[in-house]
Amino acid sequence: MLRRLAPVLLIIVIAACGRREPDDGKVHIRYLASPDVGGFSKVIIDRLERAHPELKVDMVEGPAAGDARENMYSTAFMGKEDSYDLAYVDVAWVPKFAAQGWLRPLDALIAPEKLDAFLPGDLEGSRYKGKLYRLPVQSDGGMLYYRKDLLAAKGVPVPRTWEELVAAARKTRTPSIAGFVFQGKQYEGLVCVFMELVWGFGGDLLDAAGVVRIDEPPAVAALTALVDAIHVDGIVPLSVLTYQEEETRNVFQEGRAVFMRNWPYAWNLMQKEGSPVRGKIGIVPMVSGPGGRSAATLGGWGFAVSAYSRHPNEAFKVAEFFASAESQKLAFLKGGILPSRKALYSDPEVLTAAPHMKDLGRVLAGARPRPTHPRWPRMSDALQMHVSAALSGQEYPADALKAAAVEIRAAAAR
Amino acid sequence: MRPTLRGRALFLLAVAAVAVWSLAPFLWQMITSLKPAAEVAAVPVRYWPSALDFTSYIQMFKARPFATYIWNSLVVGLGTTALTTALGVCAAYAFSRLGLPGGRAALIGILGLSLFPGTVLIVPLKMLAAKAGLLNTRTGLVLAYTALNLPFAIWVLKAFFDRLPKDVEEAAWLDGLSRWQTLWKIVLPLSAPAVATTAILVFIFSWNEFLIAQTLVSRDAARTVPVGIAMLSGVTVYEVPWGQIAAAVVVTTLPVVAIVLAFQRRIVEGLTAGAVKG
Amino acid sequence: MTDHSRAGAVNWLYAAPALLVMGVVSLLPIGYTFGLAGEYHRFATDTRFWPVMRTTLSLTAVTVALELVLGLAMALVLWSPFPGRGLVRAAVLIPWALPTAVMAMAWRWIFNADSGVMGDLFFRLGLAASPQVPWLADATSAFWAIVLADVWKTTPFMAVLLMSGLAAIPDELYEAAAIDGAGPARRFWIVTLPLLKPTILVAVIFRAIQTFGLFDLVFVLTGGGPGGRTQTIAVYAYDVVFRYQELAYGCALVVAMALCLVLMTGLMLGVSRGRGAR
Numbered sequence: 029m030l031r032r033l034a035p036v037l038l039i040i041v042i043a044a045c046g047r048r049e050p051d052d053g054k055v056h057i058r059y060l061a062s063p064d065v066g067g068f069s070k071v072i073i074d075r076l077e078r079a080h081p082e083l084k085v086d087m088v089e090g091p092a093a094g095d096a097r098e099n100m101y102s103t104a105f106m107g108k109e110d111s112y113d114l115a116y117v118d119v120a121w122v123p124k125f126a127a128q129g130w131l132r133p134l135d136a137l138i139a140p141e142k143l144d145a146f147l148p149g150d151l152e153g154s155r156y157k158g159k160l161y162r163l164p165v166q167s168d169g170g171m172l173y174y175r176k177d178l179l180a181a182k183g184v185p186v187p188r189t190w191e192e193l194v195a196a197a198r199k200t201r202t203p204s205i206a207g208f209v210f211q212g213k214q215y216e217g218l219v220c221v222f223m224e225l226v227w228g229f230g231g232d233l234l235d236a237a238g239v240v241r242i243d244e245p246p247a248v249a250a251l252t253a254l255v256d257a258i259h260v261d262g263i264v265p266l267s268v269l270t271y272q273e274e275e276t277r278n279v280f281q282e283g284r285a286v287f288m289r290n291w292p293y294a295w296n297l298m299q300k301e302g303s304p305v306r307g308k309i310g311i312v313p314m315v316s317g318p319g320g321r322s323a324a325t326l327g328g329w330g331f332a333v334s335a336y337s338r339h340p341n342e343a344f345k346v347a348e349f350f351a352s353a354e355s356q357k358l359a360f361l362k363g364g365i366l367p368s369r370k371a372l373y374s375d376p377e378v379l380t381a382a383p384h385m386k387d388l389g390r391v392l393a394g395a396r397p398r399p400t401h402p403r404w405p406r407m408s409d410a411l412q413m414h415v416s417a418a419l420s421g422q423e424y425p426a427d428a429l430k431a432a433a434v435e436i437r438a439a440a441a442r
Numbered sequence: 443m444r445p446t447l448r449g450r451a452l453f454l455l456a457v458a459a460v461a462v463w464s465l466a467p468f469l470w471q472m473i474t475s476l477k478p479a480a481e482v483a484a485v486p487v488r489y490w491p492s493a494l495d496f497t498s499y500i501q502m503f504k505a506r507p508f509a510t511y512i513w514n515s516l517v518v519g520l521g522t523t524a525l526t527t528a529l530g531v532c533a534a535y536a537f538s539r540l541g542l543p544g545g546r547a548a549l550i551g552i553l554g555l556s557l558f559p560g561t562v563l564i565v566p567l568k569m570l571a572a573k574a575g576l577l578n579t580r581t582g583l584v585l586a587y588t589a590l591n592l593p594f595a596i597w598v599l600k601a602f603f604d605r606l607p608k609d610v611e612e613a614a615w616l617d618g619l620s621r622w623q624t625l626w627k628i629v630l631p632l633s634a635p636a637v638a639t640t641a642i643l644v645f646i647f648s649w650n651e652f653l654i655a656q657t658l659v660s661r662d663a664a665r666t667v668p669v670g671i672a673m674l675s676g677v678t679v680y681e682v683p684w685g686q687i688a689a690a691v692v693v694t695t696l697p698v699v700a701i702v703l704a705f706q707r708r709i710v711e712g713l714t715a716g717a718v719k720g
Numbered sequence: 721m722t723d724h725s726r727a728g729a730v731n732w733l734y735a736a737p738a739l740l741v742m743g744v745v746s747l748l749p750i751g752y753t754f755g756l757a758g759e760y761h762r763f764a765t766d767t768r769f770w771p772v773m774r775t776t777l778s779l780t781a782v783t784v785a786l787e788l789v790l791g792l793a794m795a796l797v798l799w800s801p802f803p804g805r806g807l808v809r810a811a812v813l814i815p816w817a818l819p820t821a822v823m824a825m826a827w828r829w830i831f832n833a834d835s836g837v838m839g840d841l842f843f844r845l846g847l848a849a850s851p852q853v854p855w856l857a858d859a860t861s862a863f864w865a866i867v868l869a870d871v872w873k874t875t876p877f878m879a880v881l882l883m884s885g886l887a888a889i890p891d892e893l894y895e896a897a898a899i900d901g902a903g904p905a906r907r908f909w910i911v912t913l914p915l916l917k918p919t920i921l922v923a924v925i926f927r928a929i930q931t932f933g934l935f936d937l938v939f940v941l942t943g944g945g946p947g948g949r950t951q952t953i954a955v956y957a958y959d960v961v962f963r964y965q966e967l968a969y970g971c972a973l974v975v976a977m978a979l980c981l982v983l984m985t986g987l988m989l990g991v992s993r994g995r996g997a998r
Contacts, residue, residue, distance in 0.1 A: 063673050088660045091672040099962045107569040214945025267833030269857030269946050273680035278483050293680050405963035417947030456797045464812045471826050487840040529738040536734035555746045557981040559933030559954050566749035589745030592738050605888050639884045652821035668819035698817040703810045
C-alpha cells in the first residue's frame with residue numbers, strides 16, 4: 029500500500045509548485061498588517077485605488093500578535109528584501125528599524141506644517157535622531173478605568189494620585205472584587221504600565237541627554253508602590269503577574285475589579301450589549317505620585333517607507349492616504365481605530381458616535397513615547413525582567429532597578 | 443500464563459489513565475469551542491456549556507479561509523512525508539547495509555545538523571528561499587521540512603535496518619536481485635512498521651510547524667493551519683478569541699485524527715506480524 | 721553477484737539525494753550562522769547567559785526523564801493486546817498531532833489565573849485554597865507548568881519510538897526467560913530493557929535535543945517570566961537576533977547551543993557504550 033501511495037504523493041508535491049503573480053502594469057505597494065477584522069482597511073484601499081488608478085495596494089494580513097509581525101518585518105529587512113514597500117509599525121519599533129537603516133526618512137516628502145495636525149506624542153514617537161520615519165495613523169495610550177457605581181456606592185471620589193488610588197481601592201474592594209488590576213506579565217506591556225508610574229512619580233528611564241535614571245529615587249518609589257500594592261496593601265491580586273491586556277479586561281469586565289489600567293480598545297468591548305459593566309465605567313488619565321504629573325505611555329501605529337522599496341514615492345502616497353483625516357475617521361467609525369489627528373477628537377460626527385472621545389483626547393494629548401533608542405528592545409527586556417522579579421518578590425525594588433540600570437547602561441554604551 | 447483478574451483490572455486502569463491523560467486537554471478545547479461566548483471565561487469554571495453553541499465555528503470559517511489552510515497543510519504534510527521517507531529509506535539503507543566509506547562520520551554529521559534549533563536558522567533560510575523563488579510556495583515548505591526531518595528519519599530507519607537479519611538480503615543477492623531491487627522488494631516490506639512510524643512522525647511535524655511556515659509564507663494561498671490559527675483575532679490586536687481558537691484546534695485536528703486512525707491499522711499490522719522474525 | 725561493500729563509493733548515490741537536500745537547506749544556513757557568529761568575549765560579561773543555561777538544562781533533564789518513564793509505561797501498556805487498542809493508540813497520538821504554538825495557547829488558557837480549569841480542579845480536589853491559582857506568577861510553578869505541557873505533548877513520540885523498539889524483540893527471548901522462571905518484572909529487566917536500550921538512546925537523544933531548543937511553549941506560556949526565571953536559551957538567542965538585532969552575538973549563542981548539544985550527545989553515547997562494553 030505504501031509503495032503504491034508513494035508516486036501519488038510525489039505528484040502532489042510537484043503539483044504544489046507556486047505560481048507567479050500576473051503583471052497588470054500597475055505599481056504594487058505591499059505591506060503587512062494585522063488581520064483586517066472590521067474590513068475597514070479594504071474600504072480605504074478601494075477608495076485609494078479609485079483615486080489613484082496607477083496604484084495597487086497588496087495588504088498582507090499577518091498574524092494578530094504584534095511581535096510576530098515585528099519579526100516578519102525584521103527577517104525581510106535583514107535580507108534586504110523588497111517584499112514590503114511599506115511597514116505598518118508600532119511606535120516602539122521605530123528607533124530599532126530606523127537605526128538599522130531599514131526605513132527611508134520622510135522629511136523631504138511632507139511639508140512640516142502638515143505635521144502640526146497630528147498628536148504631538150505620535151509625532152515624537154515617529155522620529156529618530158531628529159528625522160521623521162513614520163506617518164502616524166493610529167494612536168494609543170494607557171489610562172485608568174474605574175467603576176463609577178462602586179465608587180459612588182462608597183462615596184469615594186475618582187482618585188488623581190497614587191495615594192488616593194490605594195485608599196479608594198481599599199475602601200471599595202471586597203473578597204471577590206480586586207482593587208486594581210494591570211498588565212503584570214513579563215512582556216512589553218509591563219514596561220508600559222511601569223513607565224506611566226515612573227513618569228507619574230517624577231522619574232524617567234532615559235532623559236533627553238541620554239542619562240539612564242531608572243535607579244533614581246522617583247523610579248524606586250514607583251516600583252515600591254507597585255510592589256506594596258500587591259504584597260502590603262493587598263489591593264492587587266498576585267495573578268496580575270500573569271496578565272496581559274485581555275486577562276486584565278476579562279477580570280474588569282466580569283465585574284471583579286474596581287480599577288484597571290488598560291488601553292482604549294477595552295472601552296468598546298466593555299460597553300457592548302451583554303457586558304456586565306456596561307454603562308458603569310469611566311476613564312481618567314493615570315494617577316500620579318508625589319512630585320510628578322500624570323502620564324500615559326504612548327502606543328500606536330503608523331506607516332513607514334521601506335528603504336528597500338523600488339517605489340518609495342508611490343508607497344508614501346499610500347501612507348498619506350491612510351493618514352488623511354477622511355481615512356482615519358472611517359477607520360474609527362468602522363473599526364474603533366483611534367485617530368492620530370488632533371482635530372478628530374473634537375469632530376462632531378465622531379463625538380456623536382462616541383462621547384468618551386473627549387476624555388480620550390485628554391489622555392492621548394499627554395501620552396509619552398518610550399525612549400527612542402535603537403537598543404530599546406534590550407533595555408525593555410532588562411526592565412521587564414527586573415520589574416517582574418520585584419513584583420513576584422524575588423528581588424527588592426531598589427536592587428531590581430539597580431540591576432536593570434546596569435544592564436540598560438551596558439546596552440546604551442554598546 | 444493467564445493474567446489474574448486483579449492484574450487485568452489494573453491494566454485496564456492503566457489504559458484508561460493513558461487515554462484520559464492524552465485526551466483531557468484536547469477535550470477541554472472541544473468543550474470550550476462549544477460554549478456560548480459569555481461562558482468561555484466564566485468564573486467559576488463551567489465544565490459543560492449550558493447550551494451547545496456553534497458560533498465559534500461559524501466565526502472561525504468566516505474570519506479566515508480555513509478550508510484552504512487545511513488543504514495546504516495536507517499537501518505540505520503529505521509531500522514532506524513522501525519525500526522524507528523516500529530519501530530517508532535510501533540513505534538509511536546505504537548507511538546500514540552498503541558499507542559506505544566515511545559513512546560513520548557522515549552519520550554523525552547528519553546528527554549534528556539536527557542540533558541546530560530551527561528558530562534561529564530562519565533568517566538565512568528565508569534569504570535562500572527568496573533567491574530560489576520559493577517564498578510563498580508549498581514547495582519551499584516541503585523542502586525545508588524535509589531537510590529538517592531527514593536526520594531523524596535516517597537515524598530511526600538505520601537503527602531499524604541494523605536489526606534486520608542479513609541472511610534474507612544475502613539470499614536475495616544470491617538470487618540475482620540488484621541492490622535496488624533488494625531494497626524495494628525485500629527490505630522495504632520487512633521494515634513497514636518503522637517506515638510507517640517515521641512517516642507518521644514526519645507528517646505530524648510538518649502539520650505542527652509554525653515558525654518556518656510563518657516566515658516563508660505570508661499569503662493565504664500557501665498558508666498552513668498553525669499560522670492560520672495564529673491569525674484569528676478579535677477586532678483589536680489585544681483581543682484573544684479563545685472560543686474561535688478552540689474551534690480551530692478541533693477542526694484542524696480532525697484530519698490528523700483520521701490519518702492517524704487510517705495508518706494505525708498499518709502500524710499495528712506491521713508491529714504484530716512479526717516482520718522482524720522473517 | 722557483486723560484493724556489495726566493494727563498490728562503496730558508488731553506493732553513496734543512495735544517500736546522495738538526502739544529503740543534497742540537507743546540505744542546501746540545513747548546512748548552508750548553519751554555515752552562514754557560523755560565519756556571522758562573533759563577539760565571543762561577551763559570554764564573560766553577559767549576565768543572562770548562565771541563568772538561562774541553568775533553566776534550559778534543568779528543564780531538559782526533568783522533562784526528558786519524566787517522558788522516558790511515562791513513555792515507557794505508555795509503550796508497554798499499548799503494546800499488550802486489548803480490545804479497542806487501535807483507538808487508544810490513535811488517542812495517544814493526538815497530543816503530538818496538535819500544533820505546539822496553538823496548544824501553548826490552550827495551556828495558557830488552562831493555567832489562566834482567573835478562569836483556568838487547572839486551578840479549579842486543584843480547588844475541587846482540596847489541593848488549593850481558592851480556584852484562582854496564579855500558576856504562572858511564581859517561578860517554580862511556572863517551570864512545572866512548562867514541564868507538564870511539554871511532557872504531555874511529547875510523551876507519545878517517546879512511546880511510539882519505544883514501541884517500534886519493542887516490535888524488534890523476538891518473542892522467543894521472553895519465552896526462554898519464562899521457562900527459566902522469570903516473572904513479568906524480571907523479564908522486563910533482563911529482556912525488555914537491555915534490548916530496548918538502542919531505541920531508548922536514540923529517543924532520549926532526540927528528545928533532549930528538542931527540549932534543549934524549546935521555544936514556542938515558553939514564548940507563549942510565560943514569555944520567560946516571572947523575573948526571567950523560565951527563559952530558555954532558544955528564547956534568549958531568538959531575542960538577541962531578532963529583537964536586539966545583535967546578529968554576531970546571537971549567532972555566537974546558537975553556536976554555543978550547538979556545542980552544548982554535541983557535548984550532551986557525546987556524553988550520552990559515551991556512557992551507553994561504556995556500559996555496553998562491561
